[in-house]
Amino acid sequence: MDELFLKLDQEVVHSMTSQEGSDSSNPATDRLLISDVLHFANIVTDTVLDGALTYTFAFISLFLRPSALTISTAEDESSRASLAAALFEFLDSVTQKFFSLVECRLQLEACSPDPALLVRAIERIHSRLGNFGRSMLEVLGPEWAQPEAGCNNGKGLLTADQFKARLDDACLRTLLRVVSACSQHQLQLLRLQTADCFTDIRHQLLQAAKAESSSLRDQDSRVGITEIYHGLSRTLVELLRSTLRKLEAFLSPANTLSQVQLFRATFSLENVREGLVAAYLRFLTRFCEDLSMYTPPGLPGVIRLLTGKLCLDWANSGTVGHLLNLADDFLLIGLPKAAALAKSQQQTLFKQMQCLLVNRQDPLTAPGPLSDQFRAVSSLLFTSYVKFEGAQIAHMMRRSVEARDWLKCPEPRSVRSVIRRILEDFNTMDGQVSQLLPVKHRPRDRGSSDFRSWHSSFQTAGLRGSQHASEAGGGSSAKNLELDHTLAYQLRRLFFQRTDIFAPVEATRESILFGVIKIGLKAFVECARTRVFSKFGLHQIQVDCHFLHIHLWKFVSDEKQLQAVLEDVLGSVVQRCIEPELMDDSVVDAVCCTTKSGSNPSI
Known part of the structure; x- marks a missing residue:
């Protein structure tokens, strides 16, 4: 097993170096990375899980199952308990190394722009881990599934059922950390796309100002500013919707992980609603507030007017609440359409949500306070626009007064x-x-x-x-x-x-x-x-x-x-x-x- 883990570690290091030195604009390189993560998922499950299962079957057959022709004594029972403790300790060590290795490799894939490949790799690993846990229960047999048949190795009683529960819990926590890293990376990409959007708006405003000063008149410029504003609002909403569509793949009905209600509730509330949508809306308020505080050279004053109008409309028209509701709808994605089955799963899902809300240190983001933040930022932007334009007028006034001799006027x-x-x-x-x-x-x-x-x-x-x-x-x-x-x-x-x-x-x-x-x-x-x-x-x-x-x-x-x-x-x-x-x-x-x-x- 140590040789297997050494080879897999080398595979992960090779993937890290190839990803760092790769050109993301090269399709051939992208296909190589795509095949690498799926290849890794196949190798790590085939080698580690199948090897651990084969080793466990051989160990139990040789040391833990007495022959029918021999009479077991108390000393033999104690010896088998010690061997069982060593077996569970070995399996625990193997699974810890396995999850560490898997998390390291999947974290690399979480930084990819499109999480579709990550979803396939997670689904493959999760399904094969489920098969591994069920196969392990069959190999261990019913005699090692009861608490009284377990062994105390100094760290607490461990049985086959407990090992299976610990395996499922470790798998869920590992995959949740990977999915959280993926959603954070998608949020970072969304921020960069938003900054690029405002850069494009700045260029459009400068071009409109040049066109107006050269040949066009006020009517043409008015139409342009209105279209620029509506285009900005639509683009920001569409960027968020596009990011949410990418993350919908994690809750596809074809994925066995999406049937785990704790994963669905945690992913929808923590990663999507709070970690992506609410965090993005707060980023917009901070970004617009920075526009009101700083005056970088070449920034048109009208961009403060546009962003102020954007914040005001989003707060008053209910856009903030609508975007938060898009994240709430993630809870119902992929649920069965049958009424009885859907009702049962929804009840389980709501129980998991209640547990998460009770354990949260901070309450969920409400639309009302967030809308108030947008209104406050809107007021700052309008005030900043007034001060900026007023400073331009004041500068012309001051120069006109200082440049003239009023006694000889x-x-x-x-x-x-x-x-x-x-x-x-x-x-x-x-x-x-x-x-x-x-x-x-x-x-x-x-x-x-x-x-x-x-x-x-x-x-x-x-x-x-x-x-x-x-x-x-x-x-x-x-x-x-x-x-x-x-x-x-x-x-x-x-x-x-x-x-x-x-x-x-x-x-x-x-x-x-x-x-x-x-x-x-x-x-x-x-x-x-x-x-x-x-x-x-x-x-x-x-x-x-x-x-x-x-x-x-x-x-x-x-x-x-x-x-x-x-x-x-x-x-x-x-x-x-x-x-x-x-x-x-x-x-x-x-x-x-x-x-x-x-x-x-x-x-």
Whole structure:
């Protein structure tokens, strides 16, 4: 037997070295590995099990079965008990080496992409082990199957029935470890395929952005983003379904191992439901959370929007619970269709499940808490998208303020080009967000009087023209008026609700776009506080703010909040202006209308 195990060890080592040095893309090599594991299953069962059975039969015939012509004495009975103890000890040693060798070889095969071959090898080994155990009971005979006929070898009483039970238990535990390793490898492959899927989505988004910037317009890009999102959701679900279909082979009705209810319950609950499906869903939440925390170079901001929408839809539409139910259905795969037999096996299966649940340290994963995790990650992704896009707008605002000498600013004749560029970016963002998230507020038609009301209310709060200061007379009166402007501005801010710039966003179009607007305009406010403005510089900011108000109101649900943020911009410029005199509303409207008629029609 030692020579047999030595040869089998060499076979396993040869398989390990050939698998490590093989090229998985070579079909000839794959066929060689496939034949190797089946060849190993045949050799290990034919040599070890048949050899152990032959040895046991010869040993019992020579030493444990007395001749019918001899009279057995107490000394003979004691001698046979000692020989039986040595026999069981030998069989126990042989089976331990056998299972160690089998597990080592099958663990190698568990790392293969397709477990179909592993299923065949496990079925062959399990069925032949069952035949070996039944044959061993026949060889030992009924005289060694009773406890009183057993022997105490110092480690406890061991009989033929107990040896058979220990053999079945060791076989089940060994094969469960192999199947667990296979399911973990399938989970690892699923993670890699998911990462590749997101890489493909990233390339598609970059190609769509290039196509839009070159020739295509918003309508074409909107259709592309919608298709990309649905394709991402379908692909992730199909990847999980494909992996589950691979593992269904372990519960095929043709496999004798699938008829063992403890194996079926353990495999379905521990390896498939918790080890694969629930672990994969948790991996998705961690993967998406990482996207919200890190900003690697070249990563499009819209991918956070897509993954946030994915997590939100999976949580609200019941997809998370549906995927967990797919794992629960594994319990019934391969059960007989006859009503009486199926009912009996289901009762046994449910008893095994109850035993597993009682012995589990952690409860099974419930759909509710897991869906809550997806919602939390969705909120993080939407907030990350707002911060990312807001940072882009803030960067343009900061550079536009810092690159200009506001003391030598000429009289405004149009809106600055950076404002038009920012509005183009908002139109692009609106085209992306509107496809994926619901519209909470529908914009209504506006008249010129509606646009004019914002500046009128701002001026009546205390900011007047320089002619009012001259009517008051003297430089001291102008200085007091400037103080009145500042005091009125600060008092007005006390009675308005403070706008939280970095507040969590809701999963709506208006909330996300207004979050981006707040970040961009807040940067505008802070940069304006570091500069000194002339009268014409103030007029330019007044025109820009009015133009922004004309086009940004349709992106928000509460226009008063937008007005408050724009007033903060204009108020900070007024405080830093050496001649705080605002333009007349009609002049501002004329400049904005001239800019609108001569600019990009999309604005």
